[in-house]
Amino acid sequence: MHSSVEEKAVKCIRCGFCLDACPTFRLTGNEADSPRGRIYLMRSVAENVIPLDQDVMKHIDACLGCRACETACPSGVQYASILEEFRTEIEERGQRPGLQRFARRQLLNTLTNPRLFSATLKAAQVLGGSNGHQRYMPSFAAEMLTGSASAPVTLPAVPEKVSVGTLPEINPAIGEKRATVAMLAGCVMRVLYHDTNEATVRVLQQNGCEVLVPRSAGCCGALHVHNGYLEDARQRARTLLDALESVEMDAFIVNSAGCGSTLKEYGDLLADDSLYAERARRFAAKVRDISEYLMELGLRPPKGSLNLRVAYHDACHLAHGQKITAPPRKMLQSIPGLELVDLPESDTCCGSAGIYNLTQPTMAKKLQQRKIDFILETGAAVIATGNPGCLAWIHQGLKERGSAITVRHPIELLDEAYRA
Ligand code: SF4
Ligand code: SF4
Numbered sequence: 001m002h003s004s005v006e007e008k009a010v011k012c013i014r015c016g017f018c019l020d021a022c023p024t025f026r027l028t029g030n031e032a033d034s035p036r037g038r039i040y041l042m043r044s045v046a047e048n049v050i051p052l053d054q055d056v057m058k059h060i061d062a063c064l065g066c067r068a069c070e071t072a073c074p075s076g077v078q079y080a081s082i083l084e085e086f087r088t089e090i091e092e093r094g095q096r097p098g099l100q101r102f103a104r105r106q107l108l109n110t111l112t113n114p115r116l117f118s119a120t121l122k123a124a125q126v127l128g129g130s131n132g133h134q135r136y137m138p139s140f141a142a143e144m145l146t147g148s149a150s151a152p153v154t155l156p157a158v159p160e161k162v163s164v165g166t167l168p169e170i171n172p173a174i175g176e177k178r179a180t181v182a183m184l185a186g187c188v189m190r191v192l193y194h195d196t197n198e199a200t201v202r203v204l205q206q207n208g209c210e211v212l213v214p215r216s217a218g219c220c221g222a223l224h225v226h227n228g229y230l231e232d233a234r235q236r237a238r239t240l241l242d243a244l245e246s247v248e249m250d251a252f253i254v255n256s257a258g259c260g261s262t263l264k265e266y267g268d269l270l271a272d273d274s275l276y277a278e279r280a281r282r283f284a285a286k287v288r289d290i291s292e293y294l295m296e297l298g299l300r301p302p303k304g305s306l307n308l309r310v311a312y313h314d315a316c317h318l319a320h321g322q323k324i325t326a327p328p329r330k331m332l333q334s335i336p337g338l339e340l341v342d343l344p345e346s347d348t349c350c351g352s353a354g355i356y357n358l359t360q361p362t363m364a365k366k367l368q369q370r371k372i373d374f375i376l377e378t379g380a381a382v383i384a385t386g387n388p389g390c391l392a393w394i395h396q397g398l399k400e401r402g403s404a405i406t407v408r409h410p411i412e413l414l415d416e417a418y419r420a
Contacts, residue, residue, distance in 0.1 A: 004081075004085060005042055005043065005046040005082055005085050005086055005089075006043060006046045006047060008077070008078050008081060008082045009039050009042060009043035009046065009077075009082055010043070011075050011076065011077045011078075012036065012039045012040075012043075012073075012075060012077050013075050014036055014040075015074065015075070016036055017072050017073060017074055018034070018035040018036060018068075018069035018072045018073050018079075019034050019035070019036065020072070021035075021068040021069055021071065021072035022034050022035050022068060022069055023064060023066065023068065023348055023349045023351075023367055024062055024063065024064060024363060025037075027363065027366055027367070030059075032059040033059055033062055033063075035069035035073075035077075035079055037059070038059055038060060038063055038083070039077065039079070039082065041056050041059060041060070042060070042082055042083075042086045045086075046086075052089070052090065052093065052095055054095075057090060057095060057096070060083070060086060060087065060090065061359065061360065062360060062363060063083060064316070064349045064351070064353040064356055064367075065080060065083060065226050065316075065353060065354065065356075066316035066320060066349040066353060067079065067080050067316055067317070067320035067321050068316065068320050068347065068348065068349065070320055071319070071320045071323075071347075080321070081268070084225055084226065084228070084230060085230070086228075087226075087227060087228030088228045088229065088230040088231075089228075090228055091227075091228040091229060096147075097147060099144045099147075100144060100145065100146075100147045102144070103141065103144035103145040104145065104227065104355075104359070105229075107145065107355055107358065108223050108224060108227060108229065108355070111187060111188055111223060111355070112187045112188075112219040112223060112224075112236075113187065113219075114164040114187050114190045114191050115164055117187065117188070117191050118162050118163055118164050118191045121158055121162045121191070122162060124137070124138075124155065125160075135154070135155045136152045136153060136154060136155065137152075137153040137154075137155055137358065139152070141153075142361075145358060145359055146358075146359055146360070146361065151361045151362045152361065153357075153358055153361045154357070154361060154365065154396065154400075155358075155396070156352065156357060156389070156392035156393045156395070156396045157392055157393075157395040157396035157399055158192055158392060159192065162191055162192065163191070163194075164190055164191055164194075165185075165190050165191070165194025165195075165197060165198075166185075166190070166215075167183075167185055167197055167198065167201060167213040168201075168213065169212065169213055169214065169215060170210070170211075170212060170213075171201050171204075171205055171210065171211040171212075171213070172205065172210055173205055173208045173209055173210045174205045174206050174208065175206075175208055176208055177208055177209075177210060178207065178208035178209060178297060179208065179209045179210070179250040179251065179297065180209070180210045180212065180248065180249055180250055181204060181209045181210070181211055181212070181249055181250060181251045181252070181253050181293070182211075182212045182213070182214065182217075182244065182247050182249040182251075182252050182253070183197075183200065183201065183204070183211055183212070183213050183252070183253045183254075183255075184217065184220060184252065184253070184254050184255075184256070184259060184263070185197055185213055185217070186219075186220075186254075186255075186256050186259055186388075187218070187219050188256070188388045188389075189255065189256050189388055192388055192391075192392060193388055193391065193409065195412065196255060196409040196411060196412055197255065199409070199411050199412045199414075199415035199416075200253070200255045200290055200411050200415075201213070202415050202418070202419075203290075203294070203411055203414050203415050203418065204253065204290075204294075206300060206418050207294060207297060207299065207300050208297075208300070209297075211253075212247055212249065214243055214244060214247055216243040217240055217243045217244055218236070218239065218240065218243070219236050219240070220236065220237070220240055220259045220262055220263050221233030221234070221235075221236035221237050221240075221262060221269075222256075222258045222259045222261070222262035222263075222354075223258070223354055223355065224236065225262050225265075225269065226258070226262075226354050227354065227355065230269070233262075233269060234269055234270060234273070237266050237269055237270055237276075237280065238270070238273075238276055241266075241276060241279050241280060241283055244283065245279075249286065250286070251286050251287075251288045251293055252283065252286045252287045252288065253288055253289075253290055253293055254287060254288070254289055254290065255289070255290045255386065255409065255411055256386070256387055256388055257289065257315035257316070257317040257318035257321065257322070257386050257387035257390075258315070258317045258321075258354060258387055258388075258389065260287060260288075260289045260317065260318070260321075260322060261317035261318075261321030261322050263283075263284065263287040264284050264287045264322060265284065266280040266281075266283055266284040266287075267280050267281035267284045289318060289322060289324055289327070289386070290386075290411050291324065291327035291328040291330075291331045291386065291410060291411075292322075292324050292327045294327070294331060295326075295327040295330055295331070299330075299331065299334055301334050302334065302335055302336070302414060302417035302418045302420075303336070303417075303418075303420075304336070304416070304417045304418060304419065304420025305335070305336035305337030305338075305417065305420060306335050306336075306337050306338050306413060306416060306417050306420065307337040307338075308337070308338050308339070308381050308382055308413070309339045309341055309378075309379060309380045309381050309382070310332060310338055310339065310340055310341070310380055310381070310382045310383070310384050310413065311340075311341050311342070311343040311346075311375060311378040311380035311382075311383050311384070312328060312329055312332060312340060312343060312346060312383075312384045312385065312410070313343055313346055313350065313371070313375075313383055313384070313385040313390060313394065314346050314347040314385075315385055315386050315387035315389075315390050316347070316349050316353070316387075317387060318386055318387065319347040320347070325347070328384070328386055328410045331410055331411075331414055332384060332410050332413060332414075334414070335413060335414060335417040336417070338413070338417075341378050341379070341380055342378070343374055343375065343378055343380075343383075344374045344377070345370075345371075345374055348367075348370075348371070349367055350367060350368055350371040350390050350393055350394055350397075351363065351364035351365065351366070351367030351368040351371070351393060352364070352368075352387075352389035352390050352392070352393035352394075353389065354389060357389075357393055364393075368393055368394070368396070368397040369397065371394060371397065372394070372397040372398060372401055372403075375394070375398070375403075375405065376401070376403065376405075380405060381404075381405060381406070382405065382406050382407070382408055382413070383398075383405055383406075383407050383408075384407075384408050384409065384410045384413060385407065385409070385410075386409055386410055386411075391407050391408075391409065394407050395407040
């Protein structure tokens with residue numbers, strides 16, 4: 001076992017402050033489903049005290065990777081980093097049954113290849129079993145992925161018509177030019193939320209930014225980092241850095257929380273790569289979430305008003321991964337007429353968590369339902385959130401409950417206010 005799991009795990013003083021923050025512990029009450037319990041398990045495996053068996057894997061697989069425990073931890077334990085290395089060990093040791101291993105890898109490769117993802121979604125819309133608004137993954141695929149035939153896998157809500165969106169490579173600033181930025185179009189974002197990407201470009205232009213979207217810049221590797229494929233992720237990071245090498249920019253803008261969190265940690269991801277470590281560190285220092293960047297730059301307030309009651313859900317990789325909670329709220333509050341209302345447990349995971357809603361359907365559904373209950377209490381017409389997984393999963397939960405509440409990325413609301 002990689003010694004850095006041990007090194008990082010010893011920082012845990014077992015105080016238990018993280019337990020209440022952990023969504024899976026709150027659901028099961030089982031210490032092995034808590035951050036402290038998982039750290040203890042991972043450390044025990046690393047020190048060869050216990051074997052890496054199916055029981056250990058069950059509790060590690062059940063972790064959302066939401067990083068709420070990092071926010072709660074007084075000892076500065078880098079939980080996500082321990083988890084990512086441990087998950088990589090699981091995949092590299094080939095502990096998983098062959099079919100499940102194959103299905104997980106195929107899923108990640110599909111999600112991060114826009115053309116393949118788009119084609120797969122079209123096929124899934126035909127093949128996936130449907131019960132009213134609810135669509136299910138075909139049972140053979142669900143069984144391969146989860147290793148169990150028991151729980152149906154609900155598919156997140158996606159647009160009826162999917163395609164691969166492409167943004168112009170150069171988008172000039174509107175008014176006095178204040179900065180040149182580059183932007184990540186992403187993989188899932190290009191297929192499911194191209195409108196959000198377009199809105200992001202327009203808002204940046206409105207704020208005096210020239211926006212570059214290099215076509216050669218592809219997947220950032222976030223899903224691979226989070227699911228135990230660190231080497232794969234490193235290769236994707238190197239390819240992205242190469243694609244951006246000659247791009248002069250003041251900042252690199254991201255509108256997907258999961259991607260932003262990984263991009264900001266490229267310095268750590270490539271720390272042992274003598275050729276890329278320094279470049280990765282320099283690049284990571286330029287990465288900004290769209291809300292964070294607009295607040296730093298000084299947002300040009302929109303003049304159009306939106307008379308809407310909006311509740312904001314904190315995506316885990318924004319609130320806990322990047323510690324960004326105020327900027328998206330300030331962005332929304334800058335819109336005349338918009339009323340921002342509190343969402344209870346707004347920074348608790350909705351259960352989407354990358355591919356978690358597909359690999360751990362039972363737990364994901366419980367978390368989704370809890371989130372929807374809180375959303376319905378707010379009386380909001382719109383729920384705003386800055387991550388594709390949350391957008392699709394919360395949308396699915398609301399549809400299933402027959403709710404007319406819409407789910408939007410905050411940047412789309414700001415864009416609408418500029419255009420109103
Ligand atoms: S809060 Fe931090 S130090 Fe305390 S048990 Fe949790 S991970 Fe360990
Ligand atoms: S990452 Fe989230 S689910 Fe996993 S142990 Fe930490 S708080 Fe719990």
